[in-house]
Amino acid sequence: MQRVLWITGAGSGMGRAVARSAAAAGWTVVLSGRRAEALRDSASGVEGPILQIPLDVRDGDAVRAARARIVDEFGRLDALVLAAGRNTPRRQWDDQDVETFHDVVAVNLNAVVTVIDAALPDLRASSGVAVVVSSYAGWAFHPGAGVAYSASKSALSSVVRTLNSGEAAHGVRATHLCPGDVATDFLDQRPNVPDAAARARMLTPEDIARTVQFVLDSPAHVRIDELVVSPVSQR
């Protein structure tokens, strides 16, 4: 039976690249994100079983319904790649607004916990793995990342550590994946949007997909607690 991977943020960037590489490696992939059309684009060219479930990860009922649908359809769920995330250009204490702070935390932190919580029975049953896409700013303090992004991404380290310590007895493993700059649409949320020359020096989504694939295909007795992957020019 093919192993089943559920990816959030699968309609673009790293999530899309992971979907394509995992499918090529023989995984059944489930794609989630808000934009159905983007999920269709991600699914194009992917061979093998694939399921698209558009949803907003902030909606706990939708997340739980998606998990039920995956298990109903495939009978198992072996891995999560949690790539849905957001930032905002107005991100420092002198220009942020608190509603946006709450929303960044809702997507980057609360929704990650919501999806893992929904899928935990399945991860226990499969000795599964969760790859939590955090950030360089979740690994080391990076002032440019902003208040909400820094706080939400650095909290993911604790999410992963508690999962690894609390769920090891069930064989569940989690990875705190901390990418440096990656040339994706995400950069458009920066106060100063990088130009093409700057993007050309960054990682590609495929660089991250290759790293994720290494985690996904590691044997069940191997836990990769944290990975920091950055372009050679990272500051």
Ligand SMILES: NC(=O)c1ccc[n+]([C@@H]2O[C@H](COP(=O)([O-])OP(=O)(O)OC[C@H]3O[C@@H](n4cnc5c(N)ncnc54)[C@H](OP(=O)(O)O)[C@@H]3O)[C@@H](O)[C@H]2O)c1
């Ligand atoms: N690019 C970088 O330099 C960089 C570096 C370190 C870490 N990261 C992290 O890497 C992850 C992937 O980002 P990316 O660079 O691949 O950028 P991206 O292409 O903008 O991907 C972000 C994805 O998150 C999804 N998303 C946002 N809010 C959502 C919501 N409420 N519900 C469901 N899906 C939602 C978006 O899809 P919809 O809009 O369709 O929902 C989008 O596909 C993010 O968590 C980001 O924080 C990025």
